Each structure stands twice: as C-alpha cells, then as structure tokens.
Amino acid sequence: MPCPVAAACDVATAGASRFTEVGERVLTAPPRLGAVRLVAVDGPSGSGKSTVADALVAELAGRGTDVRLVRTDDFATWDAPVQWWPRLVEGVLDPLSRGERGRYRRVEWPRGEPVAGATVDVEVPEVLLVEGVSAARRSIAELLSLAVWVEFADESQRLERAVTREGEASRPHLRRWQEFEREWFGTDGTRSRADVVLEGVGKCKISGHEE
Template identity: 65%
Template sequence: MSGFAAAVTRDVLAAPPRLGAVRLVAVDGPSGSGKSTLAAALVEAFAAAGASVALVSTDDFATWDDPFAWWPRLREGVLAPLARGRPGGYRRTEWTGGEPHPGSWVTIATPEVLIVEGVSAGRRSVCHLLSASLWVECPAGERLERAVARDGESSRPALVTWQNVETGWYAVDRTAERSTHRPPSG
C-alpha cells in the first residue's frame, strides 16, 4: 500500500489544485472495502512529502437515515470556505442516531491537500473539483464481514440494508467509472 500511496501522492502534487489552492482527493468505494486504511496511508504519504494535509470522513456526516443527502453540509462548511482560502468546519454527527457529537466541532485549516474519505466522497457533483479520485472495493461478502467486525454483530441487519442502498447509489452515480486511481488487489 505504501508504494501505491506514494505514487498517488506524486500524481496529486503534480496536478493543479481545483478547489481554490487546495488539491481535493476523494477516496470512495463501498463500506468495508478499506477506504479508511488507504486514506490513513495517504495522509502519511502526503506528510512525508512535506505537504500539509487534512482528512474528512463522510462518516462524520452520513447516518443510517440520511446516507447521501447530507452533502450540502460538507460543501457549505468545508469545501466552499477552503475554495476561498479560508478555514472550514463542521459538527460531527453520530452515525446511528443522527445527533451531533457533544463538543464535536472540527475546524479544517486550509491545507495543500484535502482528502475526503467515505461512501459517496467522489460523487458526480464534486468531480470537477477533484485532483484525484480513488476507488476501493473488495467482494461484497468480505466487505460485510469487515464492517460487522468494525461495528459489531448487532449492526449486521443495518449493514446489509446499507450495502444494498450504496449499491443503488453507485449504479446511478457511476463513481467507479470516473476514478483516476485504484489500489492493487490483495
């Protein structure tokens, strides 16, 4: 993964910024596919290259009841201010209940690279702002077991429903087809 992250880092830093002076990178793919792990490797690779980097997870916005329509909060709170060279911010939302986390305000200083990681991060409506779009996936059964291991056995029914919903999202948005990078399998 480190070789892949280093190659993506070189490509992104060579690309022009499209969100004001910020290079926006989306790490997208179905739940349980390894997006968070890849995003963490990218943060390390950008930092090692001397670039200032910030990471935002779509899990801080999405909920079981609102899997995709929360995007205006990210756009207005983070993307629009960063495009103007100003810090952005948002309140983290508790995934299962949809309530704000107490004391959960997150401020995003204007970085050279902003990584948005999570389901729908590379959606069609943001593709014109992306310096890179990464697509991460693995077989559905493996993804479900990873997600259950992460969230607990009691989450299995909700995760099955969620994975069906995200399959429909990706069929319509066609995110994978627009990706610029895919990590090697395995």
C-alpha cells in the same frame, strides 16, 4: 455507521512505493478547489477506504505537505447515507475554495444513536482528502484533483468485515447500507471516473496501468 476495516489493495501488499506513486499524482495534479488540491477516496463499505486514506495522508505529510482529512462518517447516518452533502459543501468545500477556514459539526454515536457532536475546524490546507462513501460523487468531479476508488473482496466478505468491526447488532443496518450503495454507485458511475483504482489484494490500477 459502516466503517471500512481492511485495505483494498492491502497497504502491506501494495508497499510504500504504491502510495509514493499516488502521492506524486496528487502533488502534480492542478488544484481545483481554489488553491487546494481536493482528493476523494471512495468505494463500497468494508473495502478499506480509511486504511488507504490514512496511508495516503502519511505519504503526503512525509513529503512536508499540509494535508487535512475529512471522513464522510462524520456526516452520514443510517437514515441519511448521502443526503448530508450540502453540509460538507457549505461548511468545508466552499470556504476552503475562498481561502477561508472550514468548520462542521460531526455526527457522534454515544449510545448507538446519532447526535450532534464536536465542532471540527478545517484550516486551509494544500491537500484536502475526503474519505468515505460518495466522496467522489459526480457533482464535484470538476473540483477533484484526484479520485481514488477502493474495492476489496466480494459483497458478502465486505459485510462480514464490517459486522466484525461494528458488532452483530449492526448487520441489518449494514445490509440495507450495502443495498443503498450498490444502487448509488451504479447511478453515479463513480468507479468509471476514478483516476486510481485499488481492487483486490495486491491488484492496483493507476491511469490504466495495472500491477
């Protein structure tokens, strides 16, 4: 599976204050998934979504916020990059919206092939952060308290970063994945709906304010 390997607005470059500001945006936004604030971190593969998500989780947890992180890589496969979505909705989003614990069975890759792995319980948090390609898809826009878009470098650079992480054998899969996500994002219009855009090293935009 493609896995981001570098931060978009690099965590070191952006500084702690950047994630303090985003954390404040999360906590002042209204909850829209029942009593839960749902935050999505989306963008092309190889952009650094996981790094950004981890930094945001740390920022929120440091404020004493009960936060849970679910990654779309726990669901997606090369052959089903976004079609798994009903499993996330039925297993996690719907129960949490009712104030009930969520549960899903994650995808694991023990021999380079996807298999059903461990069951993951998701207790009802104050903030649920969903990270990965298609996390901020149009179908849940009205449920999101905040949508974060992460995009680093050009497509060829992102490919090389991902190949470095996943291994040379993954290159054909990653090329097909990039072709798919380019079309997906163009059709879904994900970036245009983002509340926070992290684009390129050191360049951040929050609600139209660029630094």
